[in-house]
Amino acid sequence: MICWTSPASEAASLSNSENSRRSRIVLPRQDFRLVPLACCALVGTWVGIGQIGKGFIWGSGLVVAGAALALLAIVVRVPRLWIVVHGAILVASVGVGICQVAVAHPSALVTVSGQASRLIIDGTVTSRPHPSLTPWGETQCSANVSVARFVGEGQTAQYPHTKVAIVSLPCGVIPGQNVRIEGRPIETEPRQEVAFRMVPHETQVSGTGRASERIVAKIDDGMGQVLDGAPQHAQGLIPGVALGDDSRVSSVLADAMKLTGLTHLIAVSGGHISIVIAITLAIVGRRHSAIAASLCAVALVGLVLLVGPHPSVIRAVGMSVVLLAAMSVGRGTGAVPALCIAIIATSWVFPYIAMGYGFWLSAAATAGIVTVGSPLAEMLAVWMPRGLAEAIAIPLAAQLACVPILMLFSEEGSVWAVAANALVAPVVAPLTIAGLIVALAAPLPLASLALIPATMATWWIDVVARSFAAAPGSGIPLLWSGVVCFAMLAALVAFRGAMLAARVAVALGCWWAWTFVVGRPAGAPEDWAAIQCDVGQGSALIARNEAGATIMMDVGPEGPSAARCLSSAGIRELDLLILSHAHSDHIGGLPEVMSEVDIAEVWLSPNPDPADNTEWVERQLDASGIPYRSVRAGETFQNFLEILWPITPNQREGEANAQSLAAYIDVSGGLLVLSDMTADSQERLAPHIGHVPIVIMAHHGSADQSSQLAANASPDFTFISVGENSYGHPAPAALDLYSDSQVFDTLTCGPIAITAEGNIESRCDETP
Structure with a gap:
């Protein structure tokens, strides 16, 4: 058993004086025996759902893993029952995953x-x-x-x-x-x-x-009426923090919260569960433990019906069920065993949820808080108020635990994440309670009364998130923001001595090794020729020639992602900006890009649809005095770029994609950018296209592709600019068309850089 304890000899030597009494820290015991079982359940389910189809490699891997376990049992004399139980959990989890795939994909x-x-x-x-x-x-x-x-x-x-x-x-x-x-x-x-x-x-x-969903729909409608006319931050954050509904949060605020580590505030998790259970126990008391546990369970069911079965909710409810079951029979249980049981149960009952990043982040944060955050808070409470100690220790531990997972799908972080969480911590619980009152009491006057403190709390969160997101130290590579947190932890535990530092190192060392396997500092290589920026579900590309001329094609959706891409590449001036068409996922980042760099000229699509978006772009450019004009096929820029499409422009509504600008860029042997061209437009362009080494696939990898153009281009590399989406991008049919090339997508690989020699650099496999 591994547990957090203070050495008895050290405790005895410090027990004779007041000063020693204040220095002694009795760390809470935790039972880690179920951790290997939980890991077996997760790994087995992951293999069964996502990897078993890869055949011999994974089959051989499992055999090797089984042989290693058997050898370990012989060498260190692990009880046979231990091997049998863990092997059974692993095999059962693989079976659950396979069965789930068979049901989900007949x-x-x-x-x-x-x-x-x-x-x-x-x-x-x-x-x-x-x-x-x-x-x-x-x-x-x-x-x-x-x-x-x-x-x-x-x-x-x-x-x-x-x-x-x-x-x-x-x-x-x-x-x-x-x-x-x-x-x-x-x-x-x-x-x-x-x-x-x-x-x-x-x-x-x-x-x-369903009747329960009709009630929830009425609650949501009533809440919307109360929030109508409230500040934008209140309209987004009150339902977000109280109910986990992030659909009303503005994209700018969402990006700021993501960067500063505050996104967890708009996900229902253990904090909500704790509030509901605390209120229930305050009403019914603890004298009859079985009744109290049953009423808490009923309250949790009501909360789940209200907010929905999100991954963090499933994790938190799973832990709570274990703890309530123990309470109902008058026994206690540790947080780590409860978390492990919740992970095993979720892996078997909701395997697809258990395989999601949301569940992994929730479980990792909880594990970090329980194993590192709580002991660290106890240590800091000797030298500072307990509330401040927890405000520092809990987000620091959670951030450290989550960084290795965030590395799988995110590039940027902030050194201010811990500070931001510490500053907003005092308003989170009051906001959650006030938000629930707004939701449940609407449209009664009580809801409008609760809206006042809730709005004050959301204003504070909005100020903290935006201020820290704009501060120096935000937007740095996520790995380095994690290194800063690790350094903070090392500095804090240094006050306690080598023994506690060693325990913290053991708790985090193996976990953080994963960080250095999957992650590395973001940033463009010095000899980059073109970069497909990671802007989420949108597109932004920058390129430069040997003479130093720099162009950018599209600026992605609303938010700072495209501007940060320019900054990481060291760009301060654009000789040409091309906006392929007026859809928001290609023009939304224009204000931030204009603030980041000087722009000499802008080219627009000859088709203005949607008109409101085009008018918005023109107002932005007019206000900054930047010249712009619409272009068509045949337009060239310094023998560096040529517009290939549209050949025959029109201004009909509904044809923004069909009329979006496509371009050939003379870098690294040739780069073809298809923007959001439709399959029909690609078919008409195909006769004019020969072999091109690199193609930016049209429309974020949608299924609307031309097989003829893909065959004519026959690229060596295909890039897809794509983010989390509900459209099914990239579509398997599109991937099949370009399967003879090496395909990179920004959702998986982050920013994709092309060097002057034609090599590809990203967080995915790189060309030699």
């Missing part, structure tokens, strides 16, 4: 979805609609639907336990309603919970939905 349905151009689905909505803003400025909602019946390619079948993701549904649908959808299927991978995505051409909704 072979007949997957085959039909891959062949059919149109399917009819009769099903039931199983998830709450998730709103998102389309590039052309409209709000659309996506939701999962269980397949009661599907018709396609002359086949009819029922798969009630299989889900499909509908990309565009009426935002007013609620879980439990029945739908009939006719549309085009888009393939997905086995590691995704849905069998395929579907873009509906026709949707019919019937039924009233």
